[in-house]
Amino acid sequence: MLNNFKLSKKLSSHRKTRNWQLTILSLFLLLIYTIIVSISIGYTSIPIPNIIKVFLTNAPGLNRLFHYSVSPIEEVLILQVRFPRALCAALVGAALSIAGTVYQGLFRNPMADPYTIGASSGAAVGATSAIILGVSVTILGINTIQFFAFIGCLITVLGVYTISRVGTKVPVQTLLLSGIAVSILLSAVVNSFHSMFPEQFRRSAFWLMGSVSYSEWADVWSALPFILAGSIIIYLYARDLNILALGESEATHLGVDLEKMKKVLLVSSAFVTAAAVSISGLIAFVGLIIPHVTRLILTPDHRLLIPTSALMGAIFLMLCDILARVVISPSELPVGVVTAICGGPFFLYLMRRKKKVDAS
Amino acid sequence: MVHLKINNIDCYYDSVKIIENISFQFQTGQFVGILGPNGSGKTTLLKSISHTLKPKTGTILLEDEDIYTLKAIDVAKKMAVVSQGANIAFSFTALDVVLMGRSPHLSRFAMESEKDVEIAKKAMTYTGTLHLQDRPITELSGGERQRIIISRALAQEPQVLLLDEPTTFLDVANQLEIMELLKQLCNNKKLLVIGVFHDFNLAARYCDSIVMLKNGKIVTAGKTDILTSENIKTVFSIDTVVKQNSITKTPYIIPIMVSHQVPYRSLTVHIICGAGSGSSLMNLLIDNGYNVTAGVLNLLDTDQETAGFLKIPTTIEAPMSPISDTTYKNNLKLIKKANFIVVTSFPYGYGNIKNLDAANFAVEHKIPTFLLDESLIELRDYTKGQAQEKMQILKNKGAVSVKDEKTLLAAINYLAKTCTDSKNISLKSIASAAVIAQMEVTS
Numbered sequence: 001m002l003n004n005f006k007l008s009k010k011l012s013s014h015r016k017t018r019n020w021q022l023t024i025l026s027l028f029l030l031l032i033y034t035i036i037v038s039i040s041i042g043y044t045s046i047p048i049p050n051i052i053k054v055f056l057t058n059a060p061g062l063n064r065l066f067h068y069s070v071s072p073i074e075e076v077l078i079l080q081v082r083f084p085r086a087l088c089a090a091l092v093g094a095a096l097s098i099a100g101t102v103y104q105g106l107f108r109n110p111m112a113d114p115y116t117i118g119a120s121s122g123a124a125v126g127a128t129s130a131i132i133l134g135v136s137v138t139i140l141g142i143n144t145i146q147f148f149a150f151i152g153c154l155i156t157v158l159g160v161y162t163i164s165r166v167g168t169k170v171p172v173q174t175l176l177l178s179g180i181a182v183s184i185l186l187s188a189v190v191n192s193f194h195s196m197f198p199e200q201f202r203r204s205a206f207w208l209m210g211s212v213s214y215s216e217w218a219d220v221w222s223a224l225p226f227i228l229a230g231s232i233i234i235y236l237y238a239r240d241l242n243i244l245a246l247g248e249s250e251a252t253h254l255g256v257d258l259e260k261m262k263k264v265l266l267v268s269s270a271f272v273t274a275a276a277v278s279i280s281g282l283i284a285f286v287g288l289i290i291p292h293v294t295r296l297i298l299t300p301d302h303r304l305l306i307p308t309s310a311l312m313g314a315i316f317l318m319l320c321d322i323l324a325r326v327v328i329s330p331s332e333l334p335v336g337v338v339t340a341i342c343g344g345p346f347f348l349y350l351m352r353r354k355k356k357v358d359a360s
Numbered sequence: 361m362v363h364l365k366i367n368n369i370d371c372y373y374d375s376v377k378i379i380e381n382i383s384f385q386f387q388t389g390q391f392v393g394i395l396g397p398n399g400s401g402k403t404t405l406l407k408s409i410s411h412t413l414k415p416k417t418g419t420i421l422l423e424d425e426d427i428y429t430l431k432a433i434d435v436a437k438k439m440a441v442v443s444q445g446a447n448i449a450f451s452f453t454a455l456d457v458v459l460m461g462r463s464p465h466l467s468r469f470a471m472e473s474e475k476d477v478e479i480a481k482k483a484m485t486y487t488g489t490l491h492l493q494d495r496p497i498t499e500l501s502g503g504e505r506q507r508i509i510i511s512r513a514l515a516q517e518p519q520v521l522l523l524d525e526p527t528t529f530l531d532v533a534n535q536l537e538i539m540e541l542l543k544q545l546c547n548n549k550k551l552l553v554i555g556v557f558h559d560f561n562l563a564a565r566y567c568d569s570i571v572m573l574k575n576g577k578i579v580t581a582g583k584t585d586i587l588t589s590e591n592i593k594t595v596f597s598i599d600t601v602v603k604q605n606s607i608t609k610t611p612y613i614i615p616i617m618v619s620h621q622v623p624y625r626s627l628t629v630h631i632i633c634g635a636g637s638g639s640s641l642m643n644l645l646i647d648n649g650y651n652v653t654a655g656v657l658n659l660l661d662t663d664q665e666t667a668g669f670l671k672i673p674t675t676i677e678a679p680m681s682p683i684s685d686t687t688y689k690n691n692l693k694l695i696k697k698a699n700f701i702v703v704t705s706f707p708y709g710y711g712n713i714k715n716l717d718a719a720n721f722a723v724e725h726k727i728p729t730f731l732l733d734e735s736l737i738e739l740r741d742y743t744k745g746q747a748q749e750k751m752q753i754l755k756n757k758g759a760v761s762v763k764d765e766k767t768l769l770a771a772i773n774y775l776a777k778t779c780t781d782s783k784n785i786s787l788k789s790i791a792s793a794a795v796i797a798q799m800e801v802t803s
Contacts, residue, residue, distance in 0.1 A: 017471065105449075108449035109449070110449075110450070236468065239463060239466075239468070242452070242456075242460060243460050243463055244449075245448055245449040245450050245452060246448055246457065246460060246509075246512075247443065247447070247448070247449075249412065249441075249443050250441070250443055252412060252432065253410060253411075253412070253432075253436060253439075253440070253441040253443075254436050254460065254461070254463055254464055254516070255431070255432045255433030255434075255435070255436035255437075255463070255464045256432075257432065295450060295451075300450035300451055300452050300456075301452070301456060303471075
C-alpha cells in the first residue's frame with residue numbers, strides 16, 4: 001500500500017515534466033505548420049510542397065543535398081516577402097504575449113497587458129519621435145528607433161505604475177484607468193506626429209493600427225536579439241512570478257528579492273515590448289488574451305506559461321495576419337484591426353467575469 | 361532548542377517610532393499570542409521578527425544569530441510567515457501553492473524534486489488538506505485556503521512560524537480548528553508559534569504565553585493568567601469580567617461596554633430582580649442615562665455580580681438565605697428614593713417572596729411600578745400560589761405590565777419626558793405610557 005502510494009507520487013511528478021515537454025513540442029510543431037500555411041496563403045497562393053522545396057534548397061547545410069527546380073518568382077515571394085512577414089508576426093505575437101504575462105504576473109492582475117497599461121503607446125511615441133528627429137542610425141547593433149521606443153516604453157510603464165499605486169498595492173481599477181488614459185493620450189501624440197510630418201511616415205497605417213505588411217528581414221534581425229534576450233531574462237524569474245501570486249509580502253517572506261525582481265522584469269519586458277512595437281506599431285489585446293487563455297487551458301505556472309504563451313501568441317498573430325490578408329483581398333486590413341475585433345469582446349467578457357467574482 | 365531573542369528593539373516607519381524598547385525571549389514548542397489594540401505595534405513587531413522591518417536599534421537573534429545579517433532566503437528556511445487575509449492572484453492548484461513553500465530550499469533553476477513533493481504532501485496531510493491537492497486555490501473556502509497557506513508555511517520546514525491574525529475572516533468552527541492545529545504544531549512538531557490575535561478569548565484558550573502591547577511597548581507578558589481585568593483595562597481601555605472557563609480551565613473574558621454618558625436627568629429606577637433576570641436591564645437603563653438601584657439580591661447571584669460590576673447601589677442578603685427584616689427595610693429605603701420600580705421576571709420562593717411586598721409598598725407610595733413580562737407567573741411560583749396572589753394585588757393597585765425591556769424603556773422615557781413632577785404621576789398616565797410605548801415598539 002505504502003509502496004503503491006510512493007509509486008503513484010513518483011509517476012505524477014515525472015508525468016508533469018513530461019507533459020510540459022510534450023505541450024511545448026506540440027505547440028512548436030503547430031507554430032512551424034502555421035508559418036508554412038501563412039506563407040502559402042495570399043493574393044497568389046503557393047502550394048505547400050513548393051514552399052518546402054524552396055526551404056530545402058535554400059537552407060544552409062541542406063542545400064547541398066537538395067536541388068529542386070523552383071520558380072524564381074515564387075522563391076522571391078517566399079523568401080523575401082512572406083517568410084519574413086510570417087516571422088515578424090510570430091515574433092511580435094510572442095513578444096507581446098510574454099510582456100503581457102510579465103505585466104499580469106507582476107501586477108497580480110489578469111487585465112494588464114502592454115497595450116492596456118500604456119507600454120505599447122509609450123514605445124510608439126518613442127519610435128515616432130526618433131523617426132521625426134531623423135536620427136535613424138545604428139550604434140553597437142542598437143537601432144536608435146528601437147532605443148527611443150525602449151525609453152518611451154519604460155518611462156510610460158513606470159509612470160502608469162506610479163500613478164496607479166495606492167500605498168503598496170496596484171488596484172485593478174486605477175491601473176486600467178490610468179493605463180488606458182495614458183495610452184489614449186500617447187496615441188494622440190503619435191497621431192499628431194503623423195499629421196504634422198506626413199512625408200516622414202510612408203507606413204502610416206502600419207503605425208497607427210499595427211501591421212506587419214511591410215516587414216522585411218531587416219525587421220526580423222533588428223527585433224529578434226532584444227526579444228530573445230529579454231525573454232531569457234524574464235524566464236529566469238518564472239518561479240519568482242509564481243510565488244508573487246501569493247502576495248508581495250508572502251513573496252518577500254519566501255526569500256524573493258522583490259525590488260530587484262520588479263526592476264529587472266519591468267526593464268526586460270520594456271525591451272521586449274519596444275522591440276515588437278518598433279517593427280509592428282500598435283497591436284492591441286494580444287498580450288491580454290494569450291496569457292489569459294493559456295493560463296486558463298494549460299497552467300498558471302509561469303515556468304510553462306511563459307514559453308507556451310509565447311508560442312500561442314506567435315501562432316495567434318500569424319492567424320490574425322492571414323485573416324487580415326484574406327477578408328478583403330486583394331486589399332489588406334492592418335492586423336491590429338483583426339486583433340482588436342477579437343480582443344475587444346474578450347476584454348469585456350473578462351470585465352464581466354471579474355465583476356461577478358468581485359460581487360460573489 | 362530554538363531560541364528567539366529580542367533585545368531592546370526600536371522600530372520606526374520613516375521617522376515615526378512604532379515600537380520601543382521591546383525585549384523578549386521565546387522558546388521552542390511555545391505558542392505565543394501577541395495582543396493589543398489597533399495601532400499598538402503588534403504587526404510591526406511581527407514584521408521586525410520576520411525580517412521585513414529592520415529595527416533601528418537592538419537585535420533579533422535566532423539561535424544566537426542576528427537575523428538581519430542573514431539573507432532573506434536563509435531566513436525563509438528557518439522562519440515561515442502567514443500574513444493576514446492573503447489572496448492568491450491566479451488559480452494555482454492547492455499542491456502548487458504548498459510546493460511554493462519549498463522554493464527557499466531550491467536553487468533558481470531547480471525543479472521541485474520527489475522529495476519536495478513528498479514534504480508538501482506531508483504538510484497537507486498534517487493540516488488535513490491532502491484531498492484538496494488538485495483543486496484550484498481560488499475555488500477553496502476561506503478556512504480551506506487558510507489551511508493550505510499554513511501547509512505552505514510548513515513545507516518551508518521552519519523552526520518558527522509567525523502568523524498575523526490567522527483567524528480573522530474565518531467562522532467559529534474554522535477559528536477553533538486553526539487554533540487547535542497551531543497548538544498541535546507546538547506540542548508535536550516543537551515549533552515556536554508566534555501569532556497576533558484580536559480575539560483574546562481565543563488566545564487565552566490556546567496560547568501558552570501572552571505578550572500584551574500598548575503604544576509600542578510591552579505592558580505585561582507571561583502565562584495566560586496575566587489576562588486580568590486590570591491588565592485588559594490598561595491595554596484595551598475596556599471593562600471586562602474575567603472568569604474561568606469551567607470547561608477548559610482557561611481565562612474567559614467578557615467585555616462590558618460601560619456608558620460614559622452622564623444621566624441626563626437625575627431619575628432613578630429601582631429593579632427588583634434575581635437569578636440573572638435583571639442584568640441586561642441594568643445595562644440598558646444605565647446606557648440610557650438613568651440611575652439604577654437594585655434589591656434585594658443574594659450575594660453571588662448573577663444579578664448581584666452584574667450590579668457589583670456596574671457599581672449599582674444594591675441591598676444584599678447573604679447567599680442562599682431568605683430576606684431578613686433588616687434587609688427588607690433597607691431595600692424600602694432604596695425604593696423610596698426611586699422614581700420608577702421594575703419587577704423583572706424571576707422565580708419566587710419563600711426566601712424572596714418579600715420582594716413582592718416591597719413592590720406593593722412602592723405601589724402604595726404612588727411610585728410608578730412596572731411588571732416586566734409577568735405572564736406565566738404560575739410557572740415561576742414556588743410558594744403555592746402566594747406569589748400569584750400578590751402579583752394580582754399589585755396589578756389591581758395599578759402596577760402596569762410591559763412585554764419586554766424595549767417597551768419598558770420606551771414607557772419610562774415617555775414618562776420622563778412628559779411628566780414635570782416625577783414624584784406625582786397619576787395611575788392613568790402610567791397606563792397610557794405603557795400603551796403608547798407598546799405602540800411605539802411594535803410600529
